[in-house]
Amino acid sequence: MRGITLSSLCLLMHLLLDEITTILVLEKQVLQDLIKPRKVEFHSLNFNSTLHWQPGRARGARDTVYFVQYKVYGQSTWQNKDDCWGIQNHVCDLTNETSDIQEPYYGRVKATSTGIYSDWSVSCRFTPWQETMIGPPTVTVVHSNKSITLKLRAPRSPYRRKTGSKIPMTKYYDLLYKVFIINNLLDEQHRVLVYEGKDKVIKIEGLRPGVSYCIVAKTYVPMLDHSSAYSSKKCTVLQ
Incomplete structure (x- = not known):
């Protein structure tokens, strides 16, 4: 039986590293999906408007924190909501940020847990004057x-x-x-x-x-x- 050559060993190592990298990437993608916030939506009563969301499918991740941004429809830049940046709650008060009641707004939320960040979850368009209760x-x-x-x-x-x-x-x-x-x-x-x-x-x-x-x-x-x-x-x- 012939011995393994150095070049064959190097090739085997590269293949193994590629496979490990692929597994790690897939695991990261799965974790990102598991912690991604769900059902992001505005609730509003008398123009007291709050953004609500549900945690991702990994509900047991107690160390999950959330980040909230908002913008007016048509704008390209999202604004951070400082009071809702790195919070563990599932609600964020955007009353002051939606005070132009005729404008349509969007909110979005992302999560992080154990060093993994999810993608953003975006709300439907929200116009206070039309939709507040x-x-x-x-x-x-x-x-x-x-x-x-x-x-x-x-x-x-x-x-x-x-x-x-x-x-x-x-x-x-x-x-x-x-x-x-x-x-x-x-x-x-x-x-x-x-x-x-x-x-x-x-x-x-x-x-x-x-x-x-x-x-x-x-x-x-x-x-x-x-x-x-x-x-x-x-x-x-x-x-």
Whole structure:
């Protein structure tokens, strides 16, 4: 049997090194894919806009940290969000960065774990004015003998006037209020629409003394066909 020549040994070593390199590259690609953030999307309520994501398939990687960038649609340069650079949370507040509510934005997130960096995961386009959810109004109830007077207060945005007060959502939208009354002698789900309009003070008459009534309300944006969740219940018993 002939011995292995030096040239054959060198060739074998090169082939082995190439194979090891290929394996390492493939392992790195697998790890990058396993930690890549998923389902990157904006959530927004009254223009309080946050970017959310889910961890990659390697959920057990507790040392994973995330990096967030954003940009306006059409721009070529992404901006770092300093407060969300190297964080372990799965949410990043971009309210201030999306304050031009008519502009469309993108957000993106990448992850790193054990020295491996994933590719970026990009959100869908997000336009605050079109996509933010409107919160319900605040309801104050004042009752008399056979009537209830309601005072409705529109939800506030996070943005402020020069005086420091928060700007109401009525500044940005033509809002309607929908008011529902619940007679507690009936089924809890039996809500009756008693008012729809723009008035901030509403009087509901013809109610029965001694009966417990609860009020809930919604805001509605006709132009976008957006409706808020119900407000918290305000209940009273007429004397």
